[in-house]
Amino acid sequence: MLLRLATLSFLMLICTSIAAHAETPTVELRIQNQQFTVQELSLPANTKIKLLVHNEDSLPAEFESYDLSREVVVPGHSSVTVYIDPLSPGRYKFFNDFNHAAQGWVVVAATKSNQGH
Amino acid sequence: MLATAIIVFREVLEAALVIAIVLGASRGVAGRGWWILGGILLGMLGAAVVAVFAGAIAETFSGTGQTLLNALILLIAVVMLAWHNIWMSGHGRKLAGEIKAVGTAVQTGTKTLAALLIVCFATVMREGSEVVLFLWAIAASGGQEFGMRIGGFAGLLAGILVGGLLYRSLLFIPIRYFFTVTGWLILLLTAGLAAQAAGFLNQAGLLPALGNSLWNTSHILSQNSVLGQLLHILVGYIARPSGIELVFYTGTLVTILLLMRIMQHKHRNHSPRISLHTQADISSPDP
Numbered sequence: 001m002l003l004r005l006a007t008l009s010f011l012m013l014i015c016t017s018i019a020a021h022a023e024t025p026t027v028e029l030r031i032q033n034q035q036f037t038v039q040e041l042s043l044p045a046n047t048k049i050k051l052l053v054h055n056e057d058s059l060p061a062e063f064e065s066y067d068l069s070r071e072v073v074v075p076g077h078s079s080v081t082v083y084i085d086p087l088s089p090g091r092y093k094f095f096n097d098f099n100h101a102a103q104g105w106v107v108v109a110a111t112k113s114n115q116g117h
Numbered sequence: 118m119l120a121t122a123i124i125v126f127r128e129v130l131e132a133a134l135v136i137a138i139v140l141g142a143s144r145g146v147a148g149r150g151w152w153i154l155g156g157i158l159l160g161m162l163g164a165a166v167v168a169v170f171a172g173a174i175a176e177t178f179s180g181t182g183q184t185l186l187n188a189l190i191l192l193i194a195v196v197m198l199a200w201h202n203i204w205m206s207g208h209g210r211k212l213a214g215e216i217k218a219v220g221t222a223v224q225t226g227t228k229t230l231a232a233l234l235i236v237c238f239a240t241v242m243r244e245g246s247e248v249v250l251f252l253w254a255i256a257a258s259g260g261q262e263f264g265m266r267i268g269g270f271a272g273l274l275a276g277i278l279v280g281g282l283l284y285r286s287l288l289f290i291p292i293r294y295f296f297t298v299t300g301w302l303i304l305l306l307t308a309g310l311a312a313q314a315a316g317f318l319n320q321a322g323l324l325p326a327l328g329n330s331l332w333n334t335s336h337i338l339s340q341n342s343v344l345g346q347l348l349h350i351l352v353g354y355i356a357r358p359s360g361i362e363l364v365f366y367t368g369t370l371v372t373i374l375l376l377m378r379i380m381q382h383k384h385r386n387h388s389p390r391i392s393l394h395t396q397a398d399i400s401s402p403d404p
Contacts, residue, residue: 071320080184081179081321
């Protein structure tokens with residue numbers, strides 16, 4: 001009984017999070033010539049984001065961030081999707097784990113309600 | 118060259134430590150070397166396949182294919198390790214006794230060897246595919262081919278060395294406590310892998326983070342440091358854990374512990390019959 005309840009709530013959780021995808025704003029990040037095309041990626045505070053990472057090089061890359069706890073291989077000439085849950089204001093470092101010379105920051109600015117901190 | 122070595126080392130390390138613990142956990146069991154070697158070789162094959170099809174995998178499930186594959190591989194390893202530990206909680210004492218008496222090639226414990234093969238396979242495939250892709254990336258960029266080969270090889274060797282060191286130091290533990298220690302090691306390792314799987318499911322947008330960073334201890338122990346990396350693999354240390362990672366970590370820990378206790382209890386209830394059995398064995402002339 002407990003197991004069935006747990007399974008049911010787990011499935012509901014997945015369904016609701018899939019439904020939420022429709023309204024998730026999309027932000028794009030590009031890797032070109034072994035560099036991220038932007039060094040600072042601005043994201044809104046407290047908003048779930050769908051991040052599309054495009055690798056325009058022929059070499060594979062690994063988009064990684066300890067601060068965001070994200071890690072994904074982006075093969076050459078392809079794109080991957082990474083979801084980022086609502087972030088509080090701050091700076092979050094990311095890098096290409098296959099080439100640490102390529103790095104950048106996700107910058108989340110304080111919204112009006114957050115100012116004063 | 119050094120950068121190559123470090124990156125390969127970090128990828129190999131996780132697989133090497135997991136294999137070291139699995140080797141420890143199957144100590145003395147007949148045929149375990151073949152099963153574990155089989156798992157490693159199958160994992161290498163799987164790594165090559167995953168690396169070759171990385172492009173196709175990445176584009177599936179609207180760009181979350183690779184993340185989902187990682188989560189799946191981790192969850193399979195979690196289930197296999199959990200099953201091994203639960204089984205061992207009922208039979209560990211018997212296994213330790215037999216090893217003390219016969220040394221190696223003990224028949225008890227062969228039951229979970231297939232599970233351990235899958236664990237080695239899954240870990241090597243996951244980490245190995247990244248090594249293959251990474252080395253390919255450097256090879257394709259040309260230039261320092263020789264340095265890359267040396268670096269890659271050094272990284273691989275260093276990873277295996279650390280794994281070997283862990284296994285060697287495990288062997289210093291007296292056999293009486295040995296499987297209790299490996300049991301705890303596997304328990305914490307499994308909880309950590311479950312937390313990693315939760316992170317990937319969240320990254321794929323399937324699970325909510327339940328708070329992006331519950332706390333942040335990166336100023337005390339960075340996950341990027343050697344110790345942070347080691348603890349991340351061995352006990353699931355995360356400097357900035359999300360809520361869902363914590364839920365999976367504690368959920369897995371508590372579930373396995375509970376099932377281990379139940380198994381232990383069940384086994385204890387059977388023990389009168391086992392002792393009768395031993396008496397019969399002693400009275401018969403043939404061992």
